[in-house]
Amino acid sequence: MKALSIQNLDKTYRNGPHALKSISLDVEQGDFFALLGPNGAGKSTTIGIITSLITKTMGHVAVFGIDLDQDPDLAKSYIGLVPQEFNFNGFQQVEDILITQAGYYGMPASEARPRAESVLKQLGLWEKRSTPARALSGGMKRRLMIARALVHEPRLLILDEPTAGVDIELRRSMWHFLQKINAQGTTIILTTHYLEEAEQLCRNIAIIDQGKIVENSSMKALLQRLDQETFVLDLKHALTTCPQITDIPCQLIDDYTLEVEVKRGDSLNQIFMALTEKGIDVISMKNKANRLEELFLRLVQTSGRQQ
């Protein structure tokens, strides 16, 4: 069953840009799905329409088979949203925010209280339950947004850049939490600027650029299309000129840093042999960029050229 089905979705803002150009997209139940794209590509517009925050110009959205226009109440009851910006009442206490939100979804307080307690404990916020939301740290506010989105037990969780501005430790703990609830059956749609995050978490991916879907496939299939990788080598001694290695393009970034491009499946040994012959010592090596990042840039640049 499809958790989300978008058909020919189109959005033109009043006196503004044509943000979505008839996009279609399916997300299967239980998936962990990445919706990626550069700033202004149409990700937040898409999420806004799915969650009723933005009115569409044309097209259809169905959540677990329920058309958003025909039965908005039922379709909306399946969705939990973690928006990009903090949007809770800063004067309300943390636990109250969750109980109020559960109430909006028709959950009586007798059910909402234990549910709020459980979610707050899972996200490490239970000790802050009586604190007004505005007094929380940035990371805690992010976790509160996730807790609020989960309190009514949604079948589809949509996260719009949930880890923006979050430190690495917290980001990792949020990843673990999201993987856990996905394993328990919650379908997750994630937008993020951290492509490493999408690569780590998501099984399927769509890339949107200038209002169009430019890629929609499984993460595995997408990464297999990456035909070369760039490695950064740190050198022990300074170089003044870039060494010439047969069939391996390379570039001297500074006196102690060399970048080499290797075709997928090629052995790295030939690089090290060539460098050893030239008396160049390598003291460390790293992949220049996240693999998905390279593909993302390539797809977006291609899409830009086609416009």
Added chain:
Amino acid sequence: MNTSRNHRHWIAFTTLFTREIRRFIRIWPQTLLPPAITMTLYFIIFGNLIGSRIGEMGGFSYMEYIAPGIIMMSVINNAWSNVASSFFSAKFQSHIEELIVAPIPNYLILAGYVAGGTARGLCVGFIVTIISLFFTSLAIQHLLITISVVFLSAVLFALGGFINAIFARSFDEISIIPTFILTPLTYLGGVFYSITLLPDFWQQVSLLNPILYMVNAFRYGMLGVSDITVGIAFAIILICIGLLTAFALHLLHKGTGIRH
């Protein structure tokens, strides 16, 4: 969540209504105290100091005559400002999005806010009524009329506050209408005088002021005297409620001021 849809809607409505009540009680120094002080001053200055020199009006002491108008004025202002400030704050802080993404029909969002505004209007009206008893004695002549007029008037102005907040883009814009329209109409709506004191032309002009009908119908309920026919007052209030409800629902459906 295996409850029926109607039951879920009822829980959603009561959640919003309770949140609104808790809000105005939590900030009582801003919501309940100021009208109590202002209306006390009205009773002291207009009722006691000036009123004692005016003498009787409509067969009652001036203090007795203005008490219903002052109570109604406080109900109208507070019902309006509660919804206007609460809904606009929700827009301003973006937590209105909590309601928009939730499975709550538009009519329940409207009902929740209007019920909250009505509750504050009636709460302040009750406080002012208690205060008025320190200055004059009030005997209610027609209890049902008194209660229904004050309730419907609170609903009507809560609806007005809601529409005001939908269109408002800044805090200034939620004070413009109360300052430049609501307050003048209230003062000219027969709170402090009977329109029979006015020349014929201005009496006819006053009849165009909807607040005149509410103040007089309420005064009729309490004192048994009115400048207008009470049946017409009810008809006007109910028609205005119907029109404003339809307009507010239309705006919510379109997403005016809250959705892009």
